[in-house]
Amino acid sequence: MANEYKYEFFNVMFPVEYVAHVEINRPEKLNAFVEQMWLNISAIFKRLSRDPNVRSIILTGAGDRAFTAGLDVKAASQGAITCEFSDPARTANALRRHILKFQDCISDLEKCEKPTIAILHNISFGLALDMSLACDIRLSTSTTQFSVKEVDIGLAADIGTLSRLPKAVGNSSWVKDVCLSARVFGSDEALRAGLVSNVYKDKAEAFKEGLKLATLIARKSPVATVGTKELLNYSRDHGVDDGLKYTAIWNAAMVQTRDVKDAMLSGLQKRKPTFAKL
Amino acid sequence: MANEYKYEFFNVMFPVEYVAHVEINRPEKLNAFVEQMWLNISAIFKRLSRDPNVRSIILTGAGDRAFTAGLDVKAASQGAITCEFSDPARTANALRRHILKFQDCISDLEKCEKPTIAILHNISFGLALDMSLACDIRLSTSTTQFSVKEVDIGLAADIGTLSRLPKAVGNSSWVKDVCLSARVFGSDEALRAGLVSNVYKDKAEAFKEGLKLATLIARKSPVATVGTKELLNYSRDHGVDDGLKYTAIWNAAMVQTRDVKDAMLSGLQKRKPTFAKL
Amino acid sequence: MANEYKYEFFNVMFPVEYVAHVEINRPEKLNAFVEQMWLNISAIFKRLSRDPNVRSIILTGAGDRAFTAGLDVKAASQGAITCEFSDPARTANALRRHILKFQDCISDLEKCEKPTIAILHNISFGLALDMSLACDIRLSTSTTQFSVKEVDIGLAADIGTLSRLPKAVGNSSWVKDVCLSARVFGSDEALRAGLVSNVYKDKAEAFKEGLKLATLIARKSPVATVGTKELLNYSRDHGVDDGLKYTAIWNAAMVQTRDVKDAMLSGLQKRKPTFAKL
Amino acid sequence: MANEYKYEFFNVMFPVEYVAHVEINRPEKLNAFVEQMWLNISAIFKRLSRDPNVRSIILTGAGDRAFTAGLDVKAASQGAITCEFSDPARTANALRRHILKFQDCISDLEKCEKPTIAILHNISFGLALDMSLACDIRLSTSTTQFSVKEVDIGLAADIGTLSRLPKAVGNSSWVKDVCLSARVFGSDEALRAGLVSNVYKDKAEAFKEGLKLATLIARKSPVATVGTKELLNYSRDHGVDDGLKYTAIWNAAMVQTRDVKDAMLSGLQKRKPTFAKL
């Protein structure tokens, strides 16, 4: 099965039944991103989204030093970000296409039907935020260094952080602080502000606990977890009335699953249910 | 006055002037809900909403063991959730009607004009979240056990939790974690994530403090508190510009109350104002 | 330069290159606001917004006792709030015009293109919240006393607090609590709820640290910080898809700045870049 | 079956299989509305909405002279619209409750799951617009006299016309003209502006044609027509992306109906399909 998921800069593994593990694999460059990598991210998560053997996913960075240092600035400085066409409007049109395409790739993390858990260890700059904010759950370690780094290279973050961060955490003053100053902050601050939901000693422990959580989720009815993810994402961007309306028709279809009866019965009988593939 | 509020599964009391106390009263079943109970909730809060003798409301569960264990699964397993019509579309239509009706009943907690305070003690599963998230203020005790339990019976929560929780707290990673895993969590976590605003030793203390807060609110101008509730609820679902616009016309009417002059004068004279009924 | 910013109730100073400091200056009345003052606020921040010599702004209250005690109730009790026209509808129309104008003045804090930092010390009631919630970053001191005071004068807060507070912090139960009860709360609670991002010992320390932060921001590319502020404000009021779309066209224009190349190069060369005025 | 639908001011008939006909029956007062009548409208259409024997509905006014002359002004002048409480804010609160309740009753026409056809003949003032705009299809006669009459009694229309009319027709200049002037206009203008979709010679012909259309709709799969109504109503109030998303989950449930296969097969076999009740 892992054979179907071969990519130069990513490892895709299946450590537990129904659980996928995606590893960013460019450790010698602190897992910094070149264009091909975000195209890969898109391809991998589109596939996992529909893979009936996958019910939850963990995203990590290879090596000890970084989840990712963000954009590979040297590569970027020769790429689209500095392109020039015949006038500023034509350059703007080319840049807009480029940004939209890049955003779309990262948004494929969010559109993935299956719950995703990002484990941010050590250097977690720029794109680390863009990507993990498009994941469902964020875990970190006692030594994680976060930074919304973009203003330090002269631009406002444009691949998702500025759109998703204000909706992910509960302190708008802190959001403005870290986005405007580009300062590095640690897990304590990330936990207090609500950016991560748990902090672990080191990468090994974070992975062990992340895998436990992924396994727990993978044992639930996939009809229930896929629906829960979709409805929570929908609610973020809609008023409560719209959320309830969308939920009602969603569950009108999904409550018809056999899983409800199986789960109820198992509950009454105190045994673990198993569920068909989705 | 309490005579007008007689319901099989609920006690409605008036412990302090202008304060109502609604108690879920099926303790032998951990206050688990059958259909009649959410119809009751709707009827009670619609009535309290317009009762001129009520300015704030406390919602509690009877007995020591639970605020509520949620849906009465045994009853539900024989009810609408497992109904089957002549084809999946017709079943979906019946389910949609059922879900919308159930949602409407719980939303009547939110539509109640008067501020509401939920006191969650011990087992507070499933519907406990749906209901308390439709209340204004949530208090808990050191032994409260919370769970967004629905995925454990094979479905995505559909009576409001997935629509209201992301807007009530400030850690979207934590929201996904508890909704996808259905794990039980305590008041420490609830307080840190922002689900409750205060935790007390036990139910008795929480009730005492909740009553103090309800009494404090009941002594304010009802024009002011009813407006504050409505405007805050409106803001949750609208952009700031819309919020300001709605606020302007709201207060254009409401600032004309005699209460403003009375309150200002009392303030300057250091005495307690009294306000006409609303 | 400060000569252009002369106002009876405000001092405008420029303590550091590109950093402005606006001080509410009516300490003998606890910096309480009369109508002329919010007109001043509007004028000052509109001007700072376009001043090429300004890249970040600090807002403080003069004196030891208060950031501001809010509306000058005595003045207000003789003003628009208690006006009466020939019938309640005509009064409502006049009040609506008045409220909209007042809201607009405070919203000019938010519309100011440059990042703003409010330092709330000691008494910070009513308008203190309205104003600081229209700023980007909120800092406070160990002795700050906050209160959403409006219900105590018989009205729902209408100059922005009820529209902005629910989107600024991550505990809706706490928001309802403090807005409905008008109770005074301290910095511990403000920090926990997410209203402020840092608490300092006293006003002097808070100002020193606020100035450090303002200076840090002022040294970044103004194209980047102005964009970051605008995109974060936009995101608060729109869904993620809309946010991404707006970001894409924004950066299509703004990434063409020379600052990107300068910042990237400085980064690689480990030196501080300087940026042209905006 | 008609026995279940007995109301003092309404006749409910079933002229054709699956088609209901609701007649406003107060012809001696030009079918003018008193409060009980809008409560009846709500009750009738809530019931029809769920009645498995109903697939489309016609709404008409009894007698030759009027669909309805609108609110019974004499009754209204003694009712809620002129009530006075202890101060303008308390009066406003009572009025708001009254308006919301009245709006809800008329919105029950729109919430009715089954398609509704209003036939407007002769005098069709005020509430005639509010109600017919909450229906799906509007037909009129060569002598229909329309008027958005409310400004003539000193108020802005508040039961739905000002919210629904701008979305129902395609000439905002005309909308402002007729709403601001309260002038009477005829079917030619109504057709040109897009308020009605067909004009017939007289009431008899309009009813005959309306009944034909209702019968045609009633012969389609009720899964398809109920869904079409709901999705079109949803689209009116949402952007296209939201509309597509809601449509996708709606049809994910509804396409599973046996009716699709039956309808496809009937189409290929050139025979009329019959569909199970909904």
Next chain:
Amino acid sequence: MANEYKYEFFNVMFPVEYVAHVEINRPEKLNAFVEQMWLNISAIFKRLSRDPNVRSIILTGAGDRAFTAGLDVKAASQGAITCEFSDPARTANALRRHILKFQDCISDLEKCEKPTIAILHNISFGLALDMSLACDIRLSTSTTQFSVKEVDIGLAADIGTLSRLPKAVGNSSWVKDVCLSARVFGSDEALRAGLVSNVYKDKAEAFKEGLKLATLIARKSPVATVGTKELLNYSRDHGVDDGLKYTAIWNAAMVQTRDVKDAMLSGLQKRKPTFAKL
């Protein structure tokens, strides 16, 4: 009274009690706009909005040849549109400020509380559309020549036409056609597409009929007409549920006007009511 409304490029007259007439007065240049003129438009309509002696307003262009030919291209070619700052991002920032300011001025036509009627005769290009779409009612003559002219000078219309036109008329194919081709079209087409609500023989007749309509509106209760305008504008930009909610609180204040009783009584007594100033 006209003395208070002196502007170089505009005449402001009061032909009938409560009716203002604003005339664009640069006929020798086909009433083409230079920057000062849109600043004037803003100032005039802000003042009329609050002038108690004004209840409706007519906007026309002086001379026989044009309502307005739009932007004065020669002046614009030396102005902001062709400015250049130190890099494309800084130029973009300056342009954005300029466009927002220009848009704001034209939007002041829409924000004017009193109903406005634009009479478009002969050449009506570019800004003619931007401005008249911000008015409530549009009338034209048999010889009016309309054009959304902007693409002919290399840009997408940015002062309001592209935002308001799709919501003002009912044929999106026609909207795209005229906006993309910049072709000139006449009143027949404008009427059919829904851009104007009436076409008259020539400017004189159009003015006579426009004045009749303005007079009719000016005789209604100003509480009713101002509310009707505001609620219709609100509805254009919100879903029906939001519209109803906003309407309910609006009328809760406004129905308390004495005008309702006066209007009702006058209606029953068949006489003309008079209303107090607003």
Next chain:
Amino acid sequence: MANEYKYEFFNVMFPVEYVAHVEINRPEKLNAFVEQMWLNISAIFKRLSRDPNVRSIILTGAGDRAFTAGLDVKAASQGAITCEFSDPARTANALRRHILKFQDCISDLEKCEKPTIAILHNISFGLALDMSLACDIRLSTSTTQFSVKEVDIGLAADIGTLSRLPKAVGNSSWVKDVCLSARVFGSDEALRAGLVSNVYKDKAEAFKEGLKLATLIARKSPVATVGTKELLNYSRDHGVDDGLKYTAIWNAAMVQTRDVKDAMLSGLQKRKPTFAKL
């Protein structure tokens, strides 16, 4: 150049400089759609969107008999629409994926940056509406037969018609009529309701006129026409304030094009400008 656009069921031609012509080419089946065809539509329009040699596009159907008869029902009856998984929820999940993918392909017509003109001749059922409503301009012939056919096969239209039609035309009563009845209607009705903007004698004339219009558009500045399309599409789904804001930043970038100066100068010099590729 046409060599790059080879597809089994489509011809792509370039009849005039900068104008592309896409022809649906399955005339022996009335251009009915099988799955491969909507995948092709997506691929073709994605490519045209970025092709610098294309500035406007015409979409037609091959042969005399039909633009398209819609979905190939026979093929569909063996495809996704009738699939069945292990329970109705799993079937719903598969159907939802299928519908979203199908919608995305048709939405690529709308997302194409370049203006598109659909020419609907003779049979134009089902998908003909879905597709042409995702185009910018719709032209038809005197013999075109339109039908929103879906309810006749037991389902609510789900590929875009129900989301886009209500926003494209100005008569909601007519929209409900044709969508609920599935009746065939002609060009007269389509023109009156606002579905098409011009009707021509036959396909040949419609193509000739469509090509004229496409050529006219192709001669304008592509910066201007691409922006006009995007801003009009944006406006359809947003309020006016949002539209203005998005427009301001859009033009802040795009007004910097050399095309503005070239177009202005050409205008003053009465000659045709030429514009660089986009």
